Amino acid sequence: MIRDQETLSILLDSLSRFVRERLVPAENEVAETDEIPAAIVDEMRELGLFGLSIPEEYGGLGLTMEEEVLAAFEIAKTSPAFRSLIGTNNGIGSQGLIIDGTDEQKHYYLPKLASGELIASFALTEPGSGSDAASLRTTAVRDGDHYVINGTKRFITNAPEAGIYTVMARTNPEIKGAGGISAFIVEKGTPGLSLGKIDKKMGQKGAHTCDVIFENCRVPASNIIGGKEDVGFKTAMKVLDKGRLHISAICVGAAERMLDDALRYAMERKQFGQPIAEFQLVQAMLADSRAEIYAARSMVLDAARRRDDKQDVSTEASCCKLFASEMCGRVADRAVQIHGGAGYVSEYAVERFYRDVRLFRIYEGTTQIQQLVIARNMIRDAGR
Numbered sequence: 001m002i003r004d005q006e007t008l009s010i011l012l013d014s015l016s017r018f019v020r021e022r023l024v025p026a027e028n029e030v031a032e033t034d035e036i037p038a039a040i041v042d043e044m045r046e047l048g049l050f051g052l053s054i055p056e057e058y059g060g061l062g063l064t065m066e067e068e069v070l071a072a073f074e075i076a077k078t079s080p081a082f083r084s085l086i087g088t089n090n091g092i093g094s095q096g097l098i099i100d101g102t103d104e105q106k107h108y109y110l111p112k113l114a115s116g117e118l119i120a121s122f123a124l125t126e127p128g129s130g131s132d133a134a135s136l137r138t139t140a141v142r143d144g145d146h147y148v149i150n151g152t153k154r155f156i157t158n159a160p161e162a163g164i165y166t167v168m169a170r171t172n173p174e175i176k177g178a179g180g181i182s183a184f185i186v187e188k189g190t191p192g193l194s195l196g197k198i199d200k201k202m203g204q205k206g207a208h209t210c211d212v213i214f215e216n217c218r219v220p221a222s223n224i225i226g227g228k229e230d231v232g233f234k235t236a237m238k239v240l241d242k243g244r245l246h247i248s249a250i251c252v253g254a255a256e257r258m259l260d261d262a263l264r265y266a267m268e269r270k271q272f273g274q275p276i277a278e279f280q281l282v283q284a285m286l287a288d289s290r291a292e293i294y295a296a297r298s299m300v301l302d303a304a305r306r307r308d309d310k311q312d313v314s315t316e317a318s319c320c321k322l323f324a325s326e327m328c329g330r331v332a333d334r335a336v337q338i339h340g341g342a343g344y345v346s347e348y349a350v351e352r353f354y355r356d357v358r359l360f361r362i363y364e365g366t367t368q369i370q371q372l373v374i375a376r377n378m379i380r381d382a383g384r
């Protein structure tokens with residue numbers, strides 16, 4: 001749902017320019033230093049990137065899902081680390097509050113997230129609970145007007161930078177599965193909260209993950225999202241429905257970037273007396289990539305429009321995440337292949353992208369979890 005085409009076009013143009021002129025030239029520095037330069041973070045704040053999908057009444061740009069995926073197509077044409085920094089504020093870090101938070105919680109936290117003053121992160125995964133998220137073991141035990149949280153969360157994106165954590169913890173130990181889980185906002189600096197060392201990842205240098213550890217961490221009872229116990233797993237799943245669409249759009253943008261790089265290389269690189277782009281076997285790789293990107297882009301836009309139309313898009317979001325992330329992996333592989341030996345050395349961005357995009361098939365639900373969600377929903381709907 002595009003509300004105002006002219007304003008959106010201005011936003012997309014300025015994003016595209018920012019990516020081209022500021023972010024792409026800084027990619028190597030970010031990869032080498034594992035840090036996004038502070039000046040760039042400030043510019044991201046000024047552009048409103050931390051609040052793209054936070055409602056306007058809380059200081060964000062309030063983009064609809066369709067507008068957000070169009071913005072994500074642009075942002076993803078550079079290192080995913082830049083997107084990752086703003087991604088949790090717009091996505092999994094803030095959406096729990098936006099979807100299920102109380103008015104008071106929204107008014108208190110969302111303006112700080114929209115401005116980028118606070119970074120949010122989403123703490124669901126644990127050492128023993130990844131795909132089987134409902135088996136999580138972190139506990140939150142009520143003690144007067146507080147909850148006492150104990151447990152460890154793993155691979156938490158932006159945890160080292162975060163000012164608040166959306167934490168899923170078991171408030172009802174009698175219920176082993178999804179039913180006994182609640183979602184909390186925990187602020188940085190709360191006694192009993194500490195961080196593990198930063199994970200050494202295969203790619204996405206500049207985006208940081210680490211363990212978040214809770215040892216008798218006392219959180220005010222008013223910080224339970226929505227003021228309700230035992231509905232936190234559903235909050236997390238609703239958050240992921242939206243997050244999966246966003247990541248799908250990121251897969252499309254990253255694939256477009258890799259294909260642009262591969263096309264440019266194929267037109268410049270000469271072998272057997274002509275540019276390799278003239279060879280039909282190279283053309284096949286270019287054409288298959290173009291067609292698959294187009295398919296993923298169309299799927300993502302369709303699902304985003306349906307979500308704006310208030311439809312349940314759990315199945316569509318999983319279809320998009322499944323197809324777009326696998327597509328992105330295939331495009332990365334072909335882009336390296338087209339670059340030949342040059343694709344294996346770090347002088348070319350495609351070597352870095354190949355490693356960076358591998359994560360897309362894993363986080364916010366693996367490909368196999370998307371298959372499971374799609375098939376389960378099909379069987380449920382057929383039985384109605």
Ligand code: COS
Pocket residue numbers: 124125130131132133134177178233234237238240241314363364365366369373
């Ligand atoms: N929206 C709203 N509610 C949802 C939902 C959704 N998209 N998906 C599930 N629920 C509800 C179900 O309706 C069910 O509620 P009831 O018991 O009232 O019927 C409850 O949540 C439990 O769902 P379900 O029974 O499907 O849970 P399972 O444990 O069987 O499986 C999967 C859930 C596997 C789909 C879930 O654990 C998952 O998505 N895992 C991957 C986690 C992930 O993406 N991790 C990435 C880390 S975050 S970057």
